[in-house]
Each structure stands twice: as C-alpha cells, then as structure tokens.
Amino acid sequence: MAETKKIALVTGANKGIGFEIARQLGQQGIIILLGVRDQGRGEAAVQQLQAEGCEVSSVALDVTDQASINAAAAFIDSTYGRLDILVNNAGISIPAGRVASGELDINVLRAVYETNVFGAFAVTKAMLPLLKRSEAGRIVNMSSEMGSLSMQSDQASPISQLPPLLAYNSSKTVLNALTVAFANELRTTAVKINSVSPGFCATDLNGRRGFLSAEEGAKAVVPFALLPTDGPTGGFFSREGNPLPW
Numbered sequence: 001m002a003e004t005k006k007i008a009l010v011t012g013a014n015k016g017i018g019f020e021i022a023r024q025l026g027q028q029g030i031i032i033l034l035g036v037r038d039q040g041r042g043e044a045a046v047q048q049l050q051a052e053g054c055e056v057s058s059v060a061l062d063v064t065d066q067a068s069i070n071a072a073a074a075f076i077d078s079t080y081g082r083l084d085i086l087v088n089n090a091g092i093s094i095p096a097g098r099v100a101s102g103e104l105d106i107n108v109l110r111a112v113y114e115t116n117v118f119g120a121f122a123v124t125k126a127m128l129p130l131l132k133r134s135e136a137g138r139i140v141n142m143s144s145e146m147g148s149l150s151m152q153s154d155q156a157s158p159i160s161q162l163p164p165l166l167a168y169n170s171s172k173t174v175l176n177a178l179t180v181a182f183a184n185e186l187r188t189t190a191v192k193i194n195s196v197s198p199g200f201c202a203t204d205l206n207g208r209r210g211f212l213s214a215e216e217g218a219k220a221v222v223p224f225a226l227l228p229t230d231g232p233t234g235g236f237f238s239r240e241g242n243p244l245p246w
C-alpha cells in the first residue's frame with residue numbers, strides 16, 4: 001500500500017533530533033527513509049524504529065557528497081517515484097568554531113557551510129523533482145534562533161549576548177535565505193518550505209547542554225512536515241510555532 005502512504009526523507013537521522021523526527025513521523029504511518037552517512041549507525045536506528053512498529057529503512061546519504069545525494073535521489077525515484085517530505089536536518093557545529101570571529105579558521109567556516117548550507121542546498125535541489133510529484137510536498141529546514149540577524153543585532157536579546165559562533169550562526173542565516181528563495185520560486189506549486197527552530201535540545205551537537213530533549217525538539221518540527229494546504233511557506237518559526245524575526 002506504499003502508494004497511499006506518505007514518504008519522508010530525514011537527513012542525519014541516525015541520532016538526535018533527526019532520529020526523533022523520523023520516529024514521530026513513523027508513528028503517524030508515514031514511510032520513513034533515514035538518511036545516514038554511516039551504515040552501521042543507520043542500521044541500529046532502523047532496527048530500533050522497526051521494533052517500535054515504524055515502516056522504516058535507511059538510505060546512504062552524506063550531504064557533503066554529491067554522488068551519494070544523486071544515488072539517494074535515484075533510489076527514491078526508482079522505489080517510490082516521488083517524495084512527500086524532506087527534512088534537511090543534518091547539521092554540524094565544530095568545537096574549533098567556538099572562537100572570536102577574528103580568530104576563526106576559514107577552513108572551519110568552510111566545513112560548517114559544507115554541511116549546513118551547501119549540503120541542505122544540494123539535497124533540496126536533488127529531491128525537488130520528486131517533491132514536485134507529491135500532492136503536497138513539504139520541506140523543513142532545521143534552523144536556529146542563532147541564525148536570526150534581528151535577534152543577534154538586538155542588544156536586548158539574549159542571543160546577542162552569547163559567545164561568538166560565527167560559522168554555525170551564519171550557516172543558519174544562509175539556510176534561512178535558502179528557505180525564502182525556494183519558497184518564492186515554489187509558490188505556484190504544491191511544495192511548501194519553512195525554517196524551524198527546534199529550541200535548545202540536549203544532543204551531541206552541543207555536548208548535551210540543551211534544556212529540551214531531542215523528542216521535544218522534534219515535536220516542534222513535525223507539524224511543519226505535515227502542513228495542510230493552507231499552511232505557511234517561506235517562514236521562520238519558533239518551537240512554539242510562532243514566526244521568528246529573520
């Protein structure tokens with residue numbers, strides 16, 4: 001009955017918020033493809049979700065590797081012929097990026113952009129023809145309030161007082177720019193794309209310092225993967241579902 005069920009691809013889904021998004025979408029009867037760059041870690045995640053009753057498999061997908069992106073798109077095309085949901089979740093923050101901007105190694109900046117920006121762009125571009133074949137294609141970009149230029153430049157905002165994190169923060173700013181650009185170009189189609197901030201979640205990305213669980217973060221994201229026809233596109237939303245300033 002695969003033709004009547006929605007199909008979702010979540011990148012970087014073997015752990016953290018991506019894994020929880022996959023689980024929550026799987027619990028709704030959606031066919032889940034876990035995009036994973038390590039087959040061993042991916043298989044462990046697949047087995048866990050299958051044991052919980054989810055219809056799930058993994059697809060090799062390193063978002064910094066165009067050949068792996070092309071292969072994943074070809075696999076989805078030949079297996080399902082379309083894609084209903086893409087969650088651009090894969091993301092990194094490198095410890096060497098937690099330095100003053102004047103001290104930041106340009107290779108660290110490049111590495112963070114390679115995954116968080118160019119990776120999300122390349123996956124979106126490759127999956128777009130499949131998403132356009134869906135009756136209601138949905139793309140969610142995993143963003144962050146740390147990428148909000150308005151909040152960073154507002155001295156009254158706690159975001160402006162955080163230690164420097166230029167590479168990660170600006171990568172999410174550019175990710176938001178992708179959201180706006182694609183949304184404007186897709187307004188005449190059934191595809192919607194939004195940026196969502198899951199809140200500060202305890203994951204490996206931040207040494208588990210977040211005050212929310214990955215499960216709580218995922219709960220903020222899932223509604224944007226399942227937006228109704230009259231839902232928003234081209235927006236940036238908080239974990240409560242409220243618009244955030246760019």
Ligand SMILES: NC(=O)c1ccc[n+]([C@@H]2O[C@H](COP(=O)([O-])OP(=O)(O)OC[C@H]3O[C@@H](n4cnc5c(N)ncnc54)[C@H](OP(=O)(O)O)[C@@H]3O)[C@@H](O)[C@H]2O)c1
Pocket residue numbers: 011012013014015016017018035036037038041061062063064088089090091092115119142143144145197198199200201202203204205206210214
């Ligand atoms: N945690 C937070 O508080 C928070 C807040 C706002 C936004 N976010 C965003 O939420 C997303 C998920 O973060 P998280 O906190 O769940 O982090 P995480 O636990 O570190 O998980 C990151 C996931 O991305 C994967 N990944 C990294 N590089 C990849 C690549 N090149 N190709 C494919 N997969 C790759 C990782 O795979 P491996 O296991 O193979 O490394 C892992 O599955 C990120 O985009 C992050 O920026 C997180």
